[in-house]
Amino acid sequence: MNLKAVFFDMGGTIDTHTYERRAGIKATEEIRLLLSRAGVDVHGCDEELYDRINQGLKAYRRWREVSLVELPPEKVWREFILKTYPLAPGQLDGVAEDLTYTVDTRYYQRRMRPEIPKVLETLTRMGLKLGIISNIQSRGQVPDDLNRYGIRHYFDPVVLSSEYGRRKPDPAIFQHAAGLLNASPSACVHIGDRISRDILGAKRAGFALALQIRHDFKETPDPEFPKPDAVLNSIAELPSLLESALISSPRASTGP
Helix, strand or coil, X not given: CCCCEEEECXXXXXXXXXXXXXXXXHHHHHHHHHHHHCXXXXXXXXXXXXXXXXXXXXXXXXHHHHHCECCCHHHHHHHHHCCCCCCCCCCCCCCHHHHHHHHHHHCEEEEECCCHHHHHHHHXXXXXXXXXXXXXXXCCHHHHHHHHHCCHHHCCCEEEHHHHCECCCCHHHHHHHHHHCCCCHHHEEEEECCHHHHHHHHHHHXXXXXXXXXXXXXXXXXXXXXXXXEEECCHHHHHHHHHHHHCCCCCCCCCC
């Protein structure tokens, strides 16, 4: 198998995350200040605003799961979260990314899987290019966390749905990522935690391997979805798995 690149999902794969209502409500104080800066005065206490934000985000998530479109932050806040507020055109443009970044970084507590740095170094020494394909609403959260973890230098490209405009499992975002490396999808591997996004999308895009890493997130995928080529209990298992695939491909790093 002629492999050139390995693409990682971010949340649930590079790092794990938990969600806490108390932390979200505390972060809502910052969101209220950002909205005030844009001239939007929201009513009610922080808990009420927190619930309004979550209700709007749930409606947006239902919509995007069908459309596979990632809207710009301004549209998410205008059309889903604050849809009952009379907002002027462009009123949220200056704060929308900050609003979304606050939700993505403060509503969730994220921790890098401890085995990740060693695995990335090993894969790089094997001659494989590394990239990220992430479904995310903000543009800053993934790059900032990669820097915080000290692993940003391993990944090029970093493809975000918030920048590309389409979400996994749309095969277009996978093919776009492969194209940035001038690699055929058939020379690429993707590893992620969700069958409905990572495995389905990578298979549809024609990736050589679609691998699943176990995560606490509970998912009941459609029985018609394809199965992963392998299920890993730890990212530490990845180098040996790919080493086996590369044995018959000594020139894996030299072309698509």
